[in-house]
Amino acid sequence: MKTDASSTLPPVAPPPPPEVPQTAQPAIPLIPATAARPSLADEFVTAAPTQGFNLARDLALFAHVRAEGGRRVVAIFVASTVVTIANMFGQVELNDWNGRFFDAVGRKDLSGFVHDLWTFLIIIAVLLALTVANTFLQERLKFRLREWITRHLLVEWLKPLRVYQLSFAGEYGHNPDQRIQEDTRLLGDYSADLGCGIVYSLLQIIAFVGVLWALSAQVTFQVAGFDIAIPGYMVWCALAYASIGSALTWLVGRPLIALNGERYAREAEFRFALVRVNESGESIALHGGEKDEQRHLEAALAAVVDTMRRISSSLAHLTWITSGTGWLSLVVPILVAAPAYFGGSLTLGGLIMVAGAFTQVQGAMRWFVDNFSRLADWRAAVHRVARFREALDNLPAIEEGAEEIKRALHPDGHLAFEGVRILLPDGHIIIDDATVSITPGERVLIVGDTGRGKSTLFRAVAGLWPWGSGTILTPPPGTMAFLPQRPYLPLGTLRNALSYPSPADAFPEADVRKALERCDLGSLIAKLDQTERWDQELSLGEQERLAFARLLLHKPGWVFLDEATAALDEDSQRRVMRLFDDELKQTTVMSIGHRPDLAVYHTRTLQLVHGLDGDRLKLKPPPVPPPPRRWLQRLDDWLMTIR
Template identity: 45%
Template sequence: MGAGLIFIILINTFGQIKLNAWFGSFYDALFQRSLPLLANEVVAFLVIVGGLLCLVVAQTWLQETIKVRLREWLTHDLMDQWLKPGRAFHLSQAGEDGANPDQYIQADARQLADMSASLVIGLFHASLLLLSFVGVLWALSNQVVFSYDGRTFTIPGYMVWCALAYALTGSWLTWLIGRPLIKLNAERYAREADLRFAIMRINETVASVAMARGEAHERRTANGSIVSVIDLGRKLANGHSRLTWITSGYGWLALVVPILLATPGVFSGSLSLGGLMMVVGAFTQVQNSLRWFVDNFPGIADWRATLLRVSRFRNGLAYLDLEPNPNPDATGTGGIALAPHPQGHVSFDNAAIGHADSPLTFATSTIELKPGERALIETASDSDRALLLRTLVGLSLEGSGTILLPEAKDVMFVPARLDFRIGTLREAMIYPASSTDLDDTLISSALVRAGLMNLLGRLDDKERWDRALQAQDQQRLMLARLILHRPAWVLFEDMAATANEQDLRVFRSVFARELLGTAVIGLGACTALNGFFERKFRLARKLETAAPPVTFDAAPMQARQRIEAAE
């Protein structure tokens, strides 16, 4: 497509040269008052313009299609970089630099692709016109004859030098006045992203806002982002206004400057009316090519600001890959070693999780959990539990010791705050598998087993399932996902904390039948599941001297099966 576009621009440039020559012949025919010559020139004009029209349409289609392809490539590239394992999470923890990835991937990528294609193609076209018409204008400069003290002379390339001086003066003034727009445009995108995030956050919490009657407070909070955007908009408006003095004045003067510069040739009689029109046309093409910078400086400033944002986002993602130890000087160790267990078990060997000043540790140095076992790991706070979960999934490795886990495909993590992707119910059920891996029969059976018969006819409904379903139905939907995927290991936070008796009976029944061989690690208190776990451990800070030691519930596997089968 790029080669085709270059070919079309080349032919288009040739057509522009022919059109400029036609103007000379047309005005000469008009000056001679010859109707046959004038008719021939009109026919020639229609042929040239018809060809140019076809070329312009083809060039426009190719240019716009290249923009789409470029955006497709850039968006996929940014998504691939962003959604590498762990990167999206680490970016969310990176403060202001990691805010609003949607702005980079959607809006900035689109604008960068569009502007890059437009500017590059425009610059190439302008450069080609410049190279073509400089020769024409240089030759026509010989017709501009000066008279002085009874003598006549010409200045080689006179009109070319005038065009260069005129364009360079305008370009320098444009750069001088418009340079601050680069920084303002970069800041504008950041502030626009903050405003959009504030609106999205309100939209995500509309229910809690309505219940608390917090609309006025949210309005006041959002007003800060709005004021910030408007203030910057005023600065941009003032900057563009100052720049318009140069760009518009430059354009208006260009209408008369070439005529005034060529006047000596007209007065001396060496330049006919047709020749004057050819000189003016060639001068206009040359200075239009040279003033490409003047005309496009606001766009260049906008493009450069967008390019810097996207480049910073993409390059920054590479630095988010987790290091063995985020703060080696503080811990004096290489961080927690997280690796696969050769037998598919879960083991903790001298694990100290978190900062060295107050790490989370077990009472015993070595713990090993085998397939089919059920263990509860209690923590003193939600933050400790969250740190343990982040460590187990490899999102935080600060600390020391070794943790061995089964293969990732054998483990399902169930967070306390359930999250379902926006899409159809089928997609929410099979996530993260593909639609070809699991058929509707298995999905329907899992829904029935989890007590969600009312959802059987809604597999193709697209909803925000985290809003469309009550909390208990969401937990049952997660249970249906576990039935569907049949993982070898399940790690969950206290998902039974808000469950009623009926939900707990279904939960126990599923793990006594369909998921009987599934190993379970619970994180948190899980008081509603007393008797469900065979082993219990306490993960506490070293400074917590009163932390109880590891305890074991000696209920054998056979007793567990009989109890849960009876329930």
């Protein structure tokens, strides 16, 4: 809760009406929709997460954050607390000034009136400086806290294989981009605001409860001619008023926690659907699928609107409590102290001091009431980030109850499958008992019908697919390169995409140009330092040739190709595959493909043959290259010499 100069003024003038509680900006999926009536939104109702809200468990996960910046966050929070303590001393002094000032007004003491005005200016100047300092520190705390948590999540998310395996982690592994970007922003903003706010309120209670308790001695009641004073009378009144408001707020506003979480889920799905349409614009246009996409997006929007409708109803119910207690707080302190004032035991200045201290204590005690909707948003953001963090920690648990493929380095630097059985996560066998050895210098092609598990075998070699049994012995990881069906081109310049994962300046300019020319991409040399979405600017065939140019720069000892030439015509395929006869002739190749003409570029062909318990790898004799291909190859050799 931020403090400003207006919060320190005496309650003689009505403050602005209490704000209607606001909800946070959308973040990411949390809990399933609870609407019972069927609607378009039902299309986007997902399965419920297995774990509910448990604040202690969620916060415990953040106790182990070790990212850079943690000490800076603590230092800023401590500095903000120190400034808040100084602010409390100023608030107490301002409350004492209220009594002196209005007593001077009541006595019509002009000199005292003028003196107190000068004192007021000094107090306000100090409080203003403290408020500005506290605002500055709170804003810095927001982005430093977000930076600290985001850095930690990025480090954990980008550990080897986690990005891929997170997709198997269920509900809490979905949409990591939104969890890292949006949820951490919400968590940082709300944690800073609410954390500093509750510290301010606690210090406010500590500072003014004693003052109010002492002033309560001046509040006496006339009963049968006797003056009766209730120890701490005003304190108990403030506590009772705040307790009633907090209890009613909790009872009425509790559904907001779940509803805000549900809204995050629906917002995330809507955003994902929009991004998906934007990324697939060409395919949608070619199929004429705009109407179908519109129906799909309207269903996602309907889910968002349906959730927001229920949130608006809950907020309206909550406003009865928050606004009602806010308006009543204008007169409650005067009412509870009025008997003493009209009985003559309190002066006007004493009434103002008692009412001011009561307002401070009661306002601090009703912090929960004023911030409940924000607490609901904060609670949802904590849950989202904590569950994502937990999903990252528990990735090894994906294999619990299932066999796991063992991996080790081959003592001679070969690639060997020893009784490898590859399973789906549900235990279904797709490849059974693969036993084969590939020695350096070999060119091995693996063929088989579509859907028989060739790409899964490719992932198992890379270490992405753990489900199965047996052992895969591999050459050193630094000697292997993998080309998937669709090449990956990172954001940035074309030079960066060509050098990936090495830095953009890792290779000499001459080598970069030669690699592009060798793969028939010479027209791209002039664009090397341009920043574009190269995965959209280049055709799929150009992207595949760029991947081979990348191989020319890195010169790996082992290359694994998964349909890496599927988008190339026969002539372009021959040119890139001939790299393994020339510049990359020391490279061992294992290819996966469907095209029959790939066999001529390999020394051995293995075929996945259907069996009772899954497919098996069997040796297939390589075909003899037909004469026309040899003439084409000689012609191509001659053209290369005169180029």
